[in-house]
Amino acid sequence: MKTKKIIIKTSNQRYPIYIGKNIIDKLSSILNQNFIKFEKCLMIIDKNIPSKMISKIKNSFMNKQVYIFMFRANEKNKSQKIINQILKILLDKNFSREDCLMTIGGGITGDVGGFAASLFKRGLKFVNIPTTLLAQVDSSIGGKTGVNTKHGKNLIGSFYQPKLVVSDLEFLDSLKKREMICGYGEILKHSLISNKIFFYFLSKNLKNILKNESKYIQKAVYESCLIKKKVVEEDEKEKNIRKVLNLGHTFAHAYEASLKYSNKLNHGEAVLLGIYTAVKFSFAIKLLNHKEFILISNHIEKSGLPFNINHYFSTKNIDKILSFMQKDKKNNSSKINLILLKKIGHPIITKVYTKRAIKNFLKKKLFN
Numbered sequence: 327m328k329t330k331k332i333i334i335k336t337s338n339q340r341y342p343i344y345i346g347k348n349i350i351d352k353l354s355s356i357l358n359q360n361f362i363k364f365e366k367c368l369m370i371i372d373k374n375i376p377s378k379m380i381s382k383i384k385n386s387f388m389n390k391q392v393y394i395f396m397f398r399a400n401e402k403n404k405s406q407k408i409i410n411q412i413l414k415i416l417l418d419k420n421f422s423r424e425d426c427l428m429t430i431g432g433g434i435t436g437d438v439g440g441f442a443a444s445l446f447k448r449g450l451k452f453v454n455i456p457t458t459l460l461a462q463v464d465s466s467i468g469g470k471t472g473v474n475t476k477h478g479k480n481l482i483g484s485f486y487q488p489k490l491v492v493s494d495l496e497f498l499d500s501l502k503k504r505e506m507i508c509g510y511g512e513i514l515k516h517s518l519i520s521n522k523i524f525f526y527f528l529s530k531n532l533k534n535i536l537k538n539e540s541k542y543i544q545k546a547v548y549e550s551c552l553i554k555k556k557v558v559e560e561d562e563k564e565k566n567i568r569k570v571l572n573l574g575h576t577f578a579h580a581y582e583a584s585l586k587y588s589n590k591l592n593h594g595e596a597v598l599l600g601i602y603t604a605v606k607f608s609f610a611i612k613l614l615n616h617k618e619f620i621l622i623s624n625h626i627e628k629s630g631l632p633f634n635i636n637h638y639f640s641t642k643n644i645d646k647i648l649s650f651m652q653k654d655k656k657n658n659s660s661k662i663n664l665i666l667l668k669k670i671g672h673p674i675i676t677k678v679y680t681k682r683a684i685k686n687f688l689k690k691k692l693f694n
């Protein structure tokens with residue numbers, strides 16, 4: 327498989343994303359090719375990464391001072407407490423801004439590590455090695471970093487771009503099917519907001535993608551990254567068009583928070599459920615036509631992706647869900663902003679609904 331490369335250009339940074347198989351072995355030469363030099367490196371490593379993959383990375387850094395922080399990735403640990411622990415290591419080991427913080431893990435590890443990197447001495451070099459499908463197609467692109475608080479998800483954070491992203495598809499071999507499905511949710515979202523041809527490719531090849539078949543997974547990751555690249559380059563700080571990436575996310579974040587971020591419904595599953603809810607809402611208000619609604623809902627329902635709200639909630643939970651939707655950082659009034667779909671490839675970002683309208687929809691159309 328030939329490694330693919332995408333360059334992300336933001337207002338003050340330009341960095342490459344490499345997508346391929348067994349590329350982690352070449353990490354050291356990739357760093358050199360991109361003139362990324364440092365003496366010390368703190369690696370934040372997800373505890374679930376197979377040791378053979380960690381050894382490959384460590385072997386690339388024989389002549390550097392490497393410190394390791396093993397990280398248990400869960401939404402509870404995506405916290406200020408962990409940030410303080412990371413900052414303490416950087417201070418104790420006398421890191422400078424010319425040194426490097428590298429994350430090797432999924433979206434949680436990348437968000438936490440990226441945030442710590444942005445804070446330390448106002449920013450040290452950050453390299454992201456995403457190891458979940460979700461992180462490879464979504465969270466490693468665009469520079470959003472952050473942590474959760476008891477008030478909600480990702481409420482404290484920064485925009486901070488990495489110097490380099492290396493997406494080695496070999497990491498996905500050890501990923502649970504459930505996590506593959508979660509990443510797939512974001513790929514599907516990218517097709518829905520931007521590209522009907524890509525949506526058809528996904529509909530045809532879903533099984534091969536979830537099985538991590540080289541040819542299909544690389545195309546899915548690559549196309550997905552291109553879509554996100556286009557959006558974040560146009561609107562880095564989410565003032566306008568970047569909001570389309572939140573399709574389904576206002577619902578998703580409220581679902582996750584209502585279940586207290588329990589393992590019953592993880593982030594990617596909540597996103598899939600949120601996308602399904604947003605698509606159904608778009609159809610209910612006659613924004614999306616019947617044919618397109620059936621195309622999307624068939625894709626989600628028939629492929630074993632999570633979509634049934636009744637598995638996770640009952641109508642008794644609706645008020646709680648709505649109160650979290652209002653707290654979402656994307657809402658700044660008593661009304662709730664939703665990203666909806668007009669057609670596959672045509673999202674709408676300026677739709678605002680009252681709590682009552684959404685409550686009625688959830689009660690009458692979603693729960694059954």
Ligand SMILES: NC(=O)c1ccc[n+]([C@@H]2O[C@H](COP(=O)([O-])OP(=O)(O)OC[C@H]3O[C@@H](n4cnc5c(N)ncnc54)[C@H](O)[C@@H]3O)[C@@H](O)[C@H]2O)c1
Pocket residue numbers: 372373374375376399400401404431432433434435437457458459460461464465466467468469470471480497498500501502505508593594
């Ligand atoms: N920054 C952004 O733009 C952005 C975008 C989307 C999501 N996110 C955030 O990303 C997080 C979700 O990311 P995620 O789904 O990657 O979750 P995650 O980081 O928790 O990883 C999911 C699970 O997979 C395990 N894991 C990771 N890599 C593995 C591997 N190679 N083999 C085996 N197991 C592995 C982890 O230990 C964890 O149990 C959420 O907190 C979400 O808010 C951020």
